[in-house]
Amino acid sequence: MGKIMKNRTKYTFALPALLLMVIIVAFPIAYNVFMSLHVWFVASGSGPRWVGFKNYITILFDKRFWNSIRVTILFTTGALGGEILIGVLLALFFNRNFKGKSIIKTIFLFPIAATPVAVSLIWAMMYNYDLGIINVLLKAVGLPPLLWLADPKLVIPALVITDVWQWTPLILLIVLANLESLPSDPFESAKVDGASTFQTILFITLPMVKPAIIVAAMIRSIDAIKTFDLIYVMTQGGPNIASENLNLYIFNQGFSYFRMGMASALAIVLFSIVMAVNVFLAIIRNKNTT
Amino acid sequence: MRKSFIKTFLFYTCIIIIAIIPLIVFLWMFLTGLKTQMDNLAIPPKIIFSPTLENFKSVFAQNNFLKYLFNSFVVATFAVAISLLFGLPAAYSIARFKMQKIGLSLLIARMVPFISYLIPWFIIFRRLRLVDTYIALITTHLIITLPFIIWIMVNFFENVPISLEEAARIDGCTYLQVFIRILIPVVRNGIFTSSVLGFIFSWNQFLFSLILSGNRTMTVPVAVFKFISYEEINWGGLAAAATTITLPPLILTLFIQKHMIKGLTSGAVKG
Numbered sequence: 192m193g194k195i196m197k198n199r200t201k202y203t204f205a206l207p208a209l210l211l212m213v214i215i216v217a218f219p220i221a222y223n224v225f226m227s228l229h230v231w232f233v234a235s236g237s238g239p240r241w242v243g244f245k246n247y248i249t250i251l252f253d254k255r256f257w258n259s260i261r262v263t264i265l266f267t268t269g270a271l272g273g274e275i276l277i278g279v280l281l282a283l284f285f286n287r288n289f290k291g292k293s294i295i296k297t298i299f300l301f302p303i304a305a306t307p308v309a310v311s312l313i314w315a316m317m318y319n320y321d322l323g324i325i326n327v328l329l330k331a332v333g334l335p336p337l338l339w340l341a342d343p344k345l346v347i348p349a350l351v352i353t354d355v356w357q358w359t360p361l362i363l364l365i366v367l368a369n370l371e372s373l374p375s376d377p378f379e380s381a382k383v384d385g386a387s388t389f390q391t392i393l394f395i396t397l398p399m400v401k402p403a404i405i406v407a408a409m410i411r412s413i414d415a416i417k418t419f420d421l422i423y424v425m426t427q428g429g430p431n432i433a434s435e436n437l438n439l440y441i442f443n444q445g446f447s448y449f450r451m452g453m454a455s456a457l458a459i460v461l462f463s464i465v466m467a468v469n470v471f472l473a474i475i476r477n478k479n480t481t
Numbered sequence: 482m483r484k485s486f487i488k489t490f491l492f493y494t495c496i497i498i499i500a501i502i503p504l505i506v507f508l509w510m511f512l513t514g515l516k517t518q519m520d521n522l523a524i525p526p527k528i529i530f531s532p533t534l535e536n537f538k539s540v541f542a543q544n545n546f547l548k549y550l551f552n553s554f555v556v557a558t559f560a561v562a563i564s565l566l567f568g569l570p571a572a573y574s575i576a577r578f579k580m581q582k583i584g585l586s587l588l589i590a591r592m593v594p595f596i597s598y599l600i601p602w603f604i605i606f607r608r609l610r611l612v613d614t615y616i617a618l619i620t621t622h623l624i625i626t627l628p629f630i631i632w633i634m635v636n637f638f639e640n641v642p643i644s645l646e647e648a649a650r651i652d653g654c655t656y657l658q659v660f661i662r663i664l665i666p667v668v669r670n671g672i673f674t675s676s677v678l679g680f681i682f683s684w685n686q687f688l689f690s691l692i693l694s695g696n697r698t699m700t701v702p703v704a705v706f707k708f709i710s711y712e713e714i715n716w717g718g719l720a721a722a723a724t725t726i727t728l729p730p731l732i733l734t735l736f737i738q739k740h741m742i743k744g745l746t747s748g749a750v751k752g
Contacts, residue, residue, distance in 0.1 A: 201574050204574035208627065215598075215621075216624055222601040223600060285496075295499075300741055303734075304730040304734040304741075306726050309510070314506070413591060424706060458594050458597040458600070461596075
């Protein structure tokens with residue numbers, strides 16, 4: 192009797208949310224897979240036409256797809272690399288007691304919470320060739336001003352800098368929280384053994400926070416690979432397609448050219464990439480914890 | 482003695498320089514909003530200028546901005562409220578009865594590109610003539626807030642000792658009574674944190690609103706984006722609008738600062 196009650200409660204509590212999730216999340220995903228096997232120009236007025244895996248084959252030979260993959264890889268590795276490197280270094284630096292530490296932590300929450308559209312807009316102004324503060328500073332120290340968002344070679348680094356500005360604080364705060372929760376014994380015994388600060392960090396601290404760093408990398412990678420707002424607001428994928436990552440390309444296929452089948456197939460590819468990266472990171476993490 | 486003083490001085494100098502970097506962008510945004518068009522176009526840029534609130538006034542006067550702020554507020558509030566209504570019982574039951582597979586599927590749902598949800602919903606809402614309605618926006622924003630709130634709350638419910646429930650059960654309370662009278666008050670911190678974060682996510686959401694909103698239901702990120710295309714040169718106005726829309730999330734952050742990072746990471750830690 193008790194067990195039946197327990198089972199009933201288990202499902203009656205979870206059922207409404209599960210049903211809602213099936214409608215708003217699972218159903219669109221299934222529809223997305225289904226659409227990816229069709230050709231459908233929404234604008235044409237006729238319905239979707241079954242084409243099997245043809246969309247996926249088209250993608251393989253699509254130069255613009257491979258360009259978007261290149262942009263996605265460059266942007267993600269640049270952003271993630273910069274954020275982890277700077278975030279971990281700053282976390283190590285902040286990992287001590289000092290006055291105003293809680294204020295510092297609060298300040299670093301601001302970029303994380305700020306509206307991406309607003310942040311992107313302001314950075315686009317700061318990168319402006321004539322009036323932007325960044326070129327003004329470059330000129331002030333005697334360097335030539337740069338085209339930033341209009342230069343195909345500089346546009347990805349410029350976007351990466353903005354992303355690093357906004358998201359390094361997340362890595363920093365995750366790693367710092369982990370550092371603060373570490374037991375003090377290993378550090379004391381290292382001190383007794385005469386280890387230098389550098390040795391302690393390299394051989395004791397870093398291995399201990401490695402799982403936290405990987406978790407931070409997982410969270411960031413999910414969003415960085417799928418970056419949309421930042422690029423769409425700052426460059427719309429331009430100049431030409433120099434900063435069009437996969438997510439923007441999907442958006443253009445779907446909502447500029449209304450090729451819904453093609454956009455759906457590309458979305459499946461993007462999901463597979465996010466999934467693969469996270470499975471890979473999870474494997475590294477699990478190896479580390481056992 | 483002197484050496485340690487210099488060391489402390491250098492340390493705090495470093496700290497201040499590092500702390501300025503996140504702030505300076507917001508400061509520049511705010512100052513640009515306070516400058517007249519003349520001052521904004523001056524080369525070299527003016528550091529000393531007489532601040533004016535004209536830009537902020539004209540943003541609110543000209544562009545239906547109050548309406549867009551209201552739209553964002555309505556969509557975010559409903560998305561969070563519905564997520565709590567459905568998500569809290571589900572989170573409790575996932576935590577208590579250890580339904581880990583559901584937990585994992587929520588994590589996978591997070592990895593799906595938003596555009597995978599957007600294409601089907603756009604087609605459906607277009608056919609139902611629901612584009613540019615609150616229903617379309619709230620439904621799609623739920624895709625973000627519902628799994629997120631469930632994830633955070635599972636963690637909070639897991640930390641509630643089971644003995645607390647059992648005592649109440651022996652006193653003759655039903656599961657529902659235990660849930661409402663005992664568990665909800667215990668996890669109120671979690672409810673507050675997850676609600677605020679959910680609100681911020683919905684407030685900041687751009688892609689769904691870009692496609693599914695129109696003149697009637699436009700949310701603020703879309704309004705600011707549309708503002709760019711025809712006000713490209715009006716820096717003061719743009720910066721004032723950007724300042725206005727990013728202020729609510731920044732203020733909300735202050736209320737949840739202790740739990741914010743834990744909230745943002747709780748989903749991925751176990752998956």
